[in-house]
Amino acid sequence: MxxxxxxxxxxxxxxxxxxxxxxxxxxxxxxxxxxxxxxxxxxxxxxxxxxxxxxxxxxxxxxxxxxxxxxxxxxxxxxxxxxxxxxxxxxxxxxxxxxxxxxxxxxxxxxxxxxxxxxxxxxxxxxxxxxxxxxxxxxxxxxxxxxxxxxxxxxxxxxxxxxxxxxxxxxxxxxxGTSATDVHHLFYAERIRWVLKLKIGGTAGHGSLLLANTAGVKLNYVLNKLSEFRESQVQWLINDKSINIGDVTTVNLTQLSGGVQSNVVPPLLEAIFDMRLSITLDLVAFEKQIRDWCEQAGGGIEIEFPQKDAYVAPTKLDDSNPYWLALKAAIDELKLKIKPIVCFGVTDSRFIRQQGTPAIGFxxxxxxxxxxxxxxxxxxxxxxxxxxxxxxxxxxxxxxx
Structure with missing residues (x-):
């Protein structure tokens, strides 16, 4: 044309x-x-x-x-x-x-x-x-x-x-999701989004000293623990070719703030992490692990969740869902290749699913x-x-x- x-x-x-x-x-x-x-x-x-x-x-x-x-x-x-x-x-x-x-x-x-x-x-x-x-x-x-x-x-x-x-x-x-190949991506579920905010208090003082329990030392401890967990998800993704990014949990440090001058050890640092949790992750155990790491770092860390989505059940892709059967019949008739996956981000479908209604992204x-x-x-x-x-x-x- x-x-x-x-x-x-x-x-x-x-x-x-x-x-x-x-x-x-x-x-x-x-x-x-x-x-x-x-x-x-x-x-x-x-x-x-x-x-x-x-x-x-x-x-x-x-x-x-x-x-x-x-x-x-x-x-x-x-x-x-x-x-x-x-x-x-x-x-x-x-x-x-x-x-x-x-x-x-x-x-x-x-x-x-x-x-x-x-x-x-x-x-x-x-x-x-x-x-x-x-x-x-x-x-x-x-x-x-x-x-x-x-x-x-x-x-x-x-x-x-x-x-x-x-x-x-x-x-x-x-x-x-847009596909770079000839396979259509079909979303039947979405990862759970949490935003973790840590307000890390610690000993303040002169930058030339080796003070105990500073906010920076505590942040370093917690960051290392979260990074180790993050690396476990990277390795899982590398080693298991049957999964994709939507099947693992992602943790990323996205905002960091604090301090007033280069030679002053600050009494407070704040760190914000974007987390997209796998629908198979034990949410209660994961939150407890975060709180344990904060205590192990020395305590004095205030934990907030500006966003803490709840688990939402996936849409079933089986004979119990007549809408899926109708969609699959259309896909088969059109001879389309599809790959059902967990959405790596979030879409408005999660609000529909929260109502107990099946929703599919295509x-x-x-x-x-x-x-x-x-x-x-x-x-x-x-x-x-x-x-x-x-x-x-x-x-x-x-x-x-």
């Missing part, structure tokens, strides 16, 4: 229009996204509602496609409107220009994560409606805010609302460099259009469960 044909393709036009809305952190104004989605709903002749589960600046936009049997549990097709920050000087194209090059690559923040998914859902519904198809189950296409910063004022609050309860959700489809993007949150993020126009066809079959199967 030539550049002109891509440029003139209606679905590509819609996608590029969405990409040009700079819904980028921090301090996002979602008005442009809301107006865009409302126009898409009008073009599909489907009703749309906007709700504000937490604050007025954080809208959730819901397009409803009524099913023939609306009493049945519904299907959610979810995506998030927000994208992560960019460093424009690192891009060869303007990050929100949606430039289309001669190879058919569309460059913009959100091409892979995850504006493409939101408009591909709509493209698939457009095809299904044009064919005369009406779903058995009601379909809700949801566009949520703030997923990239944890979703605490987005999906996390939306699932608590009466509006959500009235949707009677039976299954949710959400984002998967992406039709394959054979593409993984540029999620990276510079020069792009998606090929042909791959985008193919994704619409993939979702068409998947949505049809899910609604007919």
């Amino acid at each position: 030539s550049v002109e044909k891509w440029e003139n393709n209606e679905e590509i036009k819609i996608f590029r229009e969405y990409l040009r809305i700079p819904s980028v952190h921090p301090d996002i104004n979602y008005t442009g996204c809301v107006d865009f989605i409302k126009r898409q709903a009008d073009s599909l002749d489907l009703p749309v509602e906007v709700v504000y589960p937490a604050v007025e600046s954080k809208p959730v936009v819901i397009i409803k496609w009524l099913g023939k049997h609306p009493e049945l549990p519904s299907i959610i097709l979810n995506s998030h409107m927000d994208v992560v920050p960019v460093f424009p000087e690192k891009w060869t194209h303007e990050p929100f220009s949606a430039d289309l090059d001669e190879e058919g690559r569309i460059f913009a923040r959100g091409t892979q994560d995850m504006k493409s998914v939101g408009t591909q859902y709509l493209g698939a519904i457009r095809l299904l409606k044009a064919s005369g198809f009406q779903p058995k189950r009601t379909v809700y296409v949801t566009f949520v805010p703030d997923e990239e910063i944890g979703g605490s004022l987005g999906m996390a609050e939306f699932v608590k609302t009466d509006f959500y309860k009235q949707m009677n959700v039976g299954f949710s489809l959400d984002e998967g 992406s039709p993007i394959i054979n593409t460099p993984v540029l999620i949150h990276d510079h020069d993020e792009f998606l090929r126009a042909d791959d985008y259009l193919n994704g619409i066809q993939v979702y068409k079959k998947i949505i049809q199967n899910l609604t007919e469960v």
Whole structure:
């Protein structure tokens, strides 16, 4: 397909229009996204509602496609409107220009994560409606805010609302991961995110002395213990080829602060660690181990968890889950290769699963460099259009469960 044909393709036009809305952190104004989605709903002749589960600046936009049997549990097709920050000087194209090059690559923040998914859902519904198809189950296409910063004022609050309860959700489809190979990654669970903050008190004094129980010495002890644990996970990943990063626990020191002058031993140091815990890890035992290390270091360490997600049961991928069977049938019919994995990060699916509802993350993007949150993020126009066809079959199967 030539550049002109891509440029003139209606679905590509819609996608590029969405990409040009700079819904980028921090301090996002979602008005442009809301107006865009409302126009898409009008073009599909489907009703749309906007709700504000937490604050007025954080809208959730819901397009409803009524099913023939609306009493049945519904299907959610979810995506998030927000994208992560960019460093424009690192891009060869303007990050929100949606430039289309001669190879058919569309460059913009959100091409892979995850504006493409939101408009591909709509493209698939457009095809299904044009064919005369009406779903058995009601379909809700949801566009949520703030997923990239944890979703605490987005999906996390939306699932608590009466509006959500009235949707009677039976299954949710959400984002998967871009694949550099021909294998689609399918998320059936997510690691558990903890943020560990240590406030380490110690003996203060002159920098020329060898004082006992300084904050630096205590920090060094705890950091070494956490690093040893981290290395055990690295080795596990290296030695067991059947697992991937989502199956192990990651620990990373991400923030360090304290001290006032180079020759003054400080009375307090603070360290923050990002932890993504394996769903097989004993959470109680792991927290006790952290507390034991802090005591062994000499005590005087205040332990906080600014974020401490609870364990959420994985979505079952077996005969007990009819939605999985329908999704798998579509995948098999399309002759797609898939690999079910635990998501290495977190997505809004965890909030759906917390309600006891099965949720699966899926992406039709394959054979593409993984540029999620990276510079020069792009998606090929042909791959985008193919994704619409993939979702068409998947949505049809899910609604007919």
